[in-house]
Amino acid sequence: MISFHSPYLYYNPYEWWKGAEDAWHYQWIDIFVQGSFYPLFAMMFGFGAAMQMENAAKRGQSFTAAGIRRFTFLLLIGLIHAFFIWSGDILINYAILGFLLLLFLRLSGKMLIIIGSLLLFLPNAFLGTLLVLMAAVDPTSAEQWTDIVGIESSIAAYSSGTFAEITEQRTADWLVANGPATLWVQLIAIFPHLLIGAGAQKLQVFTRWHKRPVIAFITFVSFFVTGIILKGLPYIIASNLAYVYIQDSIGGPLLAVSYAALVIGIGSMKNIGKLLKPFAAAGRMSLTNYLLQSVIGTLIFYHYGFGLYGQVQLSTGVWIVLAVFAGQVILSELWLSKFKRGPMEHLWRKATYGFQQVRKTESE
Numbered sequence: 001m002i003s004f005h006s007p008y009l010y011y012n013p014y015e016w017w018k019g020a021e022d023a024w025h026y027q028w029i030d031i032f033v034q035g036s037f038y039p040l041f042a043m044m045f046g047f048g049a050a051m052q053m054e055n056a057a058k059r060g061q062s063f064t065a066a067g068i069r070r071f072t073f074l075l076l077i078g079l080i081h082a083f084f085i086w087s088g089d090i091l092i093n094y095a096i097l098g099f100l101l102l103l104f105l106r107l108s109g110k111m112l113i114i115i116g117s118l119l120l121f122l123p124n125a126f127l128g129t130l131l132v133l134m135a136a137v138d139p140t141s142a143e144q145w146t147d148i149v150g151i152e153s154s155i156a157a158y159s160s161g162t163f164a165e166i167t168e169q170r171t172a173d174w175l176v177a178n179g180p181a182t183l184w185v186q187l188i189a190i191f192p193h194l195l196i197g198a199g200a201q202k203l204q205v206f207t208r209w210h211k212r213p214v215i216a217f218i219t220f221v222s223f224f225v226t227g228i229i230l231k232g233l234p235y236i237i238a239s240n241l242a243y244v245y246i247q248d249s250i251g252g253p254l255l256a257v258s259y260a261a262l263v264i265g266i267g268s269m270k271n272i273g274k275l276l277k278p279f280a281a282a283g284r285m286s287l288t289n290y291l292l293q294s295v296i297g298t299l300i301f302y303h304y305g306f307g308l309y310g311q312v313q314l315s316t317g318v319w320i321v322l323a324v325f326a327g328q329v330i331l332s333e334l335w336l337s338k339f340k341r342g343p344m345e346h347l348w349r350k351a352t353y354g355f356q357q358v359r360k361t362e363s364e
Helices: 020-032 038-058 064-084 091-101 109-137 148-160 163-178 180-189 191-202 205-211 213-231 241-267 270-284 286-301 314-336 343-353 355-363
Strands: none
Touching (some): 020 314, 038 191, 064 091, 064 163, 064 286, 091 191, 109 180, 109 191, 148 163, 180 191, 205 213, 205 241, 213 241, 241 270, 270 286
16 A cells, blocks of 8 residues: 555655654554565465365376466466556566476475575575674665655656556566566565465465464464564664564564464454454455455556545555455455355466366366
8 A cells, every 4th residue: 555655665664754643654564564464475375376286186187287377377467467557566476486386396395394484584584684784884884765766756657647657657666676686585585485385285284273273372472472573673773774674574474474373373263263254255355356456556546546646644545455455355255155256266267277177167
């Protein structure tokens, strides 16, 4: 949402939101939300791929060809999403890394989690420590930066530009976050979560948590406390690049695991777990809802919609998030009461297995 309504890529957020209310909202978003949900979604992406491979094996089939079709479709949807709807797309990254994941899926669950954890924590801990040491020697080396030109260009394009000008700005924004120089970042920031999620499925980690909620709650508490401490470093020590890097690259994933453990722990409690049921419908339509959020967000803020880009407070953005997601929960429940899958999920399944195979499977 912050990226929908403001030039988040180009400003120092610790200085941009100066009002007391906006500063407070950014602080809790930064600690509890930012960098802690894309790891969870990436883990579930790997989880799903491993599950589909196992299902294919039970049918005596190879998942490789289906996986290639699955990730190719996702790549095409991601390209349309990134360049014609919203530059913050993550589907392209998941699709490309999904092809790489196919090379690892035959490994054991334990090996997948070990490789994923090492790939995630070793380079990020090294880089984080290096940045902290550099900041100690030269504080200016870790200062948060602000790109005035990028800010002005974004505001001009999204708030008053034509569709062509907005598309040009979208492309520029996408390249800032996804240019060739950032490939190594994807390999240590996103790909490890795919491996960990796939390993968790093979080891039935989530099933075990569900059957033994005490373990889930212990995992939640330990990972939550550690994650919150690391994510609070920019506020505890200094809001420079060094501590922001540690906050997102290490604190974010730890907090993500704690959230997963909490949801599974609560879900295992029959009475309380029923409260999560409406959210399950939204989760079953995750691709549809993800794309719909982008359509709604850009229509609210871009010039070809209501043109409110750069004009709302952070608190207003929070209320919009709650309203949009509440609507999606309701719509998802209504949709799934009549159909087996969301519209994009249905197309994705058809692209993966072919129309005839999908029809045969569903008839069974």
